[in-house]
Amino acid sequence: MKPSTHKRIKSIKSSLRNTYYKAVYPLAWVIDKVEKYKYKRLKLNATPEYVAKLLSKDIYKYICKSSYGNDVYVVIADYVNRENYIDPYRAIEYFTKFKSKARKVGRVLERRDVNEDFFKLVMEEFNKINIYTFVNIVDKHKQDKWDIKGYKYTYHFGVKENKVIE
Structure with missing residues (x-):
């Protein structure tokens, strides 16, 4: 393969990775907040x-x-x-x-x-x-x-x- 092909594959991988993190980060943030809320409620009842x-x-x-x-x-x-x-x-x-x-x-x-x-x-x-x-x-x-x-x-x-x- 040509060096330009390697560069394109690398850029596609990095753009896919960035898109994945941009899509998943809000979900992870919401899950973290919900878990903290549940733990706080559990701690109050305990x-x-x-x-x-x-x-x-x-x-x-x-x-x-x-x-x-x-x-x-x-x-x-x-x-x-x-x-x-x-x-x-x-x-x-x-x-x-x-x-x-x-x-x-x-x-x-x-x-x-x-x-x-x-x-x-x-x-x-x-x-x-x-x-x-x-x-x-x-x-x-x-x-x-x-x-x-x-x-x-x-x-x-x-x-x-x-x-x-x-």
Whole structure:
């Protein structure tokens, strides 16, 4: 090919690229503004009480639909071995579905907001769902010295089995 042909191809490529950016830039700008607006609205709704209510409903659905059993333990401590026990921060992701509203709104809360007091709110809301839910505070894992540091207590919560009394 002649050098003039290479120049023409290069100029056509650059003009097509410029046209593409001119067409796509307004769309990208609008999408960015909409995403910022949605995040701002989500951040305003993300109070610990609201997130606790959503999470308690998700946890209830998880426990009712899981085949592992009707009760779960969550350890409240300074450090919990992540392989064996569930701490409050991981419980949010563990007990909720990937696309649930509770997880989406829960991620807006900062990590310092998801602590013992927040999980206490979640447990209070979980206990209020209906007559079949229960929440107990136990010292089941108090003797475990190698996996837990700064142990406080353990939440034992779940759904009672529906038994007919005769």
